[in-house]
Amino acid sequence: MVFSSLTFLFIFLPVTLLGYRLLPKKLRIGFLLLASLLFYAWGEPLYVFLMIGSILVNWGIGFKVTGDGPHRKAWLVLSVALNLLLLLIFKYTGLLWDTVKGLFPAPLSEKAVAIRLPIGISFFTFQIMSYVIDVYRGKAKAQRSPVLFGAYVSMFPQLIAGPIVRYVDIEAQLDDPDLSLSGFAQGVGLFLVGLGKKVLLANGVAVLWRELAAMPGETGVLGAWVGLVAYTFQIYFDFSGYSDMACGLGRMLGFRFVENFHYPYIAESVTDFWRRWHISLSTWFREYVYIPLGGNRRGLKRQILNLLIVWTLTGLWHGASWNFLLWGLYYGVLLILEKLFLGRVLQKLPRFLRRLLTFLIAAMGWGIFYFTDFAALGTFFGSLVGVGNPGLVTARSWAWVLGYAPLLLVCAVASTPLGAELDRRLSEKKVWSWVRLLLGAGLFLLCLGALASQSYNPFIYFRF
Amino acid sequence: MMDIVTVGLFLLALLLVPLYWLLFPRRTFSDSERRYLAEPPKLTSLKDWSFDDAVETYLADQLPGRDALVGLNAYTVLLSGRQVSQDIWRDREGYLVEAPLQVAPEQLQKRLGRMAALGERTGLPVYVMAVPSTGYVRRGTLPRALAALYRDDSLLGQIADAPGIRPVPLAETFLQQGQSWYYRTDHHWTGEGAYAAYRLFMKTAGHQALPYDAYYHHTVAGYVGSTRSRSALWLTAPDVLTIDEPMDAAVTLSFSDEEGTYPSLFFYDHLKEYDWYPLFLDGNHPVTLVDNGSAPEDAPTLLLVKDSFGNTLAPLLVPSYRRIVLVDPRYYRGSVADLCAQYQAEEILFCYSLERICTDLNLSILK
Numbered sequence: 001m002v003f004s005s006l007t008f009l010f011i012f013l014p015v016t017l018l019g020y021r022l023l024p025k026k027l028r029i030g031f032l033l034l035a036s037l038l039f040y041a042w043g044e045p046l047y048v049f050l051m052i053g054s055i056l057v058n059w060g061i062g063f064k065v066t067g068d069g070p071h072r073k074a075w076l077v078l079s080v081a082l083n084l085l086l087l088l089i090f091k092y093t094g095l096l097w098d099t100v101k102g103l104f105p106a107p108l109s110e111k112a113v114a115i116r117l118p119i120g121i122s123f124f125t126f127q128i129m130s131y132v133i134d135v136y137r138g139k140a141k142a143q144r145s146p147v148l149f150g151a152y153v154s155m156f157p158q159l160i161a162g163p164i165v166r167y168v169d170i171e172a173q174l175d176d177p178d179l180s181l182s183g184f185a186q187g188v189g190l191f192l193v194g195l196g197k198k199v200l201l202a203n204g205v206a207v208l209w210r211e212l213a214a215m216p217g218e219t220g221v222l223g224a225w226v227g228l229v230a231y232t233f234q235i236y237f238d239f240s241g242y243s244d245m246a247c248g249l250g251r252m253l254g255f256r257f258v259e260n261f262h263y264p265y266i267a268e269s270v271t272d273f274w275r276r277w278h279i280s281l282s283t284w285f286r287e288y289v290y291i292p293l294g295g296n297r298r299g300l301k302r303q304i305l306n307l308l309i310v311w312t313l314t315g316l317w318h319g320a321s322w323n324f325l326l327w328g329l330y331y332g333v334l335l336i337l338e339k340l341f342l343g344r345v346l347q348k349l350p351r352f353l354r355r356l357l358t359f360l361i362a363a364m365g366w367g368i369f370y371f372t373d374f375a376a377l378g379t380f381f382g383s384l385v386g387v388g389n390p391g392l393v394t395a396r397s398w399a400w401v402l403g404y405a406p407l408l409l410v411c412a413v414a415s416t417p418l419g420a421e422l423d424r425r426l427s428e429k430k431v432w433s434w435v436r437l438l439l440g441a442g443l444f445l446l447c448l449g450a451l452a453s454q455s456y457n458p459f460i461y462f463r464f
Numbered sequence: 465m466m467d468i469v470t471v472g473l474f475l476l477a478l479l480l481v482p483l484y485w486l487l488f489p490r491r492t493f494s495d496s497e498r499r500y501l502a503e504p505p506k507l508t509s510l511k512d513w514s515f516d517d518a519v520e521t522y523l524a525d526q527l528p529g530r531d532a533l534v535g536l537n538a539y540t541v542l543l544s545g546r547q548v549s550q551d552i553w554r555d556r557e558g559y560l561v562e563a564p565l566q567v568a569p570e571q572l573q574k575r576l577g578r579m580a581a582l583g584e585r586t587g588l589p590v591y592v593m594a595v596p597s598t599g600y601v602r603r604g605t606l607p608r609a610l611a612a613l614y615r616d617d618s619l620l621g622q623i624a625d626a627p628g629i630r631p632v633p634l635a636e637t638f639l640q641q642g643q644s645w646y647y648r649t650d651h652h653w654t655g656e657g658a659y660a661a662y663r664l665f666m667k668t669a670g671h672q673a674l675p676y677d678a679y680y681h682h683t684v685a686g687y688v689g690s691t692r693s694r695s696a697l698w699l700t701a702p703d704v705l706t707i708d709e710p711m712d713a714a715v716t717l718s719f720s721d722e723e724g725t726y727p728s729l730f731f732y733d734h735l736k737e738y739d740w741y742p743l744f745l746d747g748n749h750p751v752t753l754v755d756n757g758s759a760p761e762d763a764p765t766l767l768l769v770k771d772s773f774g775n776t777l778a779p780l781l782v783p784s785y786r787r788i789v790l791v792d793p794r795y796y797r798g799s800v801a802d803l804c805a806q807y808q809a810e811e812i813l814f815c816y817s818l819e820r821i822c823t824d825l826n827l828s829i830l831k
Binding site: 006007009010011013014017042181184188189204207208211398400404405407410434440441444445446448449452453454455 | 466467468469470471473474475477478479481482485497516519520521523524525527530533534535536537538540544545546547548549607609610612613696
């Protein structure tokens with residue numbers, strides 16, 4: 001079930017919110033667990049049992065790695081290995097098989113391996129690992145209640161698209177969620193902003209990208225670039241919109257999740273970009289991979305190796321396809337170059353140029369991210385420089401570019417803190433809170449309009 | 465204070481919709497979309513994992529205020545300049561026109577070849593009347609970038625150059641005078657447009673056209689056509705439907721898929737329905753026979769292969785023909801050559817909107 005669906009908005013959400021807030025305290029978290037399992041089962045009626053199994057096993061292991069029990073380390077290794085094995089089986093089998101098949105085609109070519117990827121497995125597996133590792137490190141206490149632990153892992157707001165909430169960040173809140181009215185109201189605001197980002201902006205520019213990507217070689221150079229920029233905005237508003245909705249829903253339930261995006265497109269370097277993009281994932285890799293590997297404390301060579309390891313894994317985490325590995329390494333190399341000398345060079349440029357450059361680097365990164373097929377990737381990057389794609393624009397791509405220019409401009413402004421700053425300044429005026437309420441209501445209506453239109457499908461064929 | 469209002473309104477919004485679903489009977493048909501709405505999901509769809517999609521489709525169809533919401537979205541897209549992504553574009557004068565279809569020139573070439581072959585086989589003259597699209601004729605009122613996307617020029621040129629057929633040259637007259645020959649809310653031409661096309665055809669075929677006042681002209685206000693429902697731009701004012709009736713023709717109408725005959729070309733009962741266009745010749749039938757008892761002895765028989773544009777052209781042609789055989793290739797599965805022989809047709813006319821010659825004209829019936 002996705003947040004921007006009518007099933008979620010008008011059936012699941014009202015029932016869950018009312019049940020959760022009205023039930024006595026004792027029953028509340030159990031209700032949330034049940035609702036979350038139902039939420040997951042709606043899209044994954046079989047894999048929900050995989051998740052439940054994983055929750056129970058790791059909850060049990062939690063007691064084995066705590067304190068100074070015997071074989072602590074062995075239990076930790078077992079847990080990490082089990083979790084990675086789950087990812088390996090369900091996420092990477094297809095990729096590995098296809099690769100092996102490519103190398104030894106003769107005996108294997110007939111066989112195909114099709115394992116469907118369980119929704120959100122990358123997210124909940126990482127959350128579970130953060131728990132076991134933090135308990136091992138003594139940063140968190142083993143959770144005695146399987147219900148509380150299950151609710152932490154499966155909590156529906158962050159279950160399928162993050163943010164990756166680390167157990168230590170939410171441990172205290174699980175026992176004592178903040179059920180204040182103001183928290184709920186803030187959650188509503190966050191949720192609506194996220195819904196608008198997803199439904200109005202991301203889905204809006206997605207149409208432009210779909211169109212321009214579908215005519216490689218017929219867009220002209222400008223058309224190809226605008227398409228890439230459209231995708232750059234699409235992926236940001238889609239993902240950050242989803243994160244905002246997750247944080248908003250979390251607030252309505254009384255939980256505060258960490259901020260996952262902090263205006264990544266105003267970043268002034270690649271290093272800065274990754275402090276602002278999918279923060280919960282970068283934090284996870286820093287805490288549980290980069291620092292344990294020694295981080296920057298064992299000399300430059302070791303640091304470079306560590307960065308390459310982290311970014312190989314980050315790339316592959318995003319998807320089981322070699323272009324994601326390439327995408328990860330692209331960033332790994334850029335980050336290393338920035339550490340070595342590029343960062344100092346960049347510092348000498350005017351801020352505007354630094355931002356533009358970083359934005360373009362990110363945009364080209366999304367180009368690598370999008371095309372799982374290397375031939376198509378090559379064609380597209382060729383079209384950015386006019387190879388096989390003559391001219392600046394074509395009549396068709398120009399009509400699309402022109403038509404979407406206003407929305408792209410809205411996306412550009414919405415990628416900056418301007419809106420939040422304006423809201424902060426106006427918030428001292430009393431009338432602003434009413435205006436904001438009206439804006440929120442309008443936003444909700446516009447989103448509903450867009451959702452309703454997806455299924456508007458006049459049957460008029462017989463008229464022609 | 466604000467917090468309680470915010471939370472209250474949000475919960476109200478979330479609860480009103482499911483309450484509406486619980487309290488009001490479910491809608492089964494959408495007038496504006498002319499389709500039956502999705503049935504409630506069946507538990508059997510659990511088997512093929514499609515239950516969640518079925519629920520979502522069902523809820524979307526049952527959303528209260530759905531047409532208004534869809535309209536809100538349509539205006540949002542329009543006002544933010546993103547018309548190019550829609551099937552229907554609104555020009556500066558409020559006409560709703562179809563976006564150009566992407567038609568491959570080979571598709572047209574193939575069909576023109578078949579038409580010429582048909583003429584050769586039957587020994588009859590084949591006239592081809594392709595109605596240029598509204599957007600092309602009214603391109604001066606569309607944003608320039610959108611107007612540039614119509615390819616009618618090259619398609620019409622292809623028809624003009626095609627060997628073995630006799631094109632009816634509508635484009636020039638339509639481009640010069642035809643800006644108002646289309647409905648604002650529908651993709652069809654108006655009575656005036658049909659009459660202009662009629663005159664051009666009669667000239668091409670070497671017949672004498674009747675003057676405009678040889679017809680009764682009826683009008684019905686409040687006509688809402690296909691481009692309005694497709695675009696959901698609900699604020700577009702309705703049109704006035706024009707009906708041109710031959711003054712003295714003793715008409716008998718019959719349909720290949722129905723018993724009985726009718727003494728009129730017009731079926732006013734359809735004005736009670738959402739879609740008025742079947743008023744002309746009762747809409748679509750595989751083969752429609754129009755006999756004119758008061759036609760001159762030597763009046764010929766015409767085989768009219770057509771889409772719905774032909775339904776408003778035919779009444780204008782009635783006085784000059786003893787019999788008109790209308791064929792709708794979307795419903796007729798036989799051979800056009802056989803029909804020509806069966807009814808001893810003396811002329812063949814293809815009347816189609818330009819782009820739909822390529823997309824809708826079924827090639828197999830031209831064999």
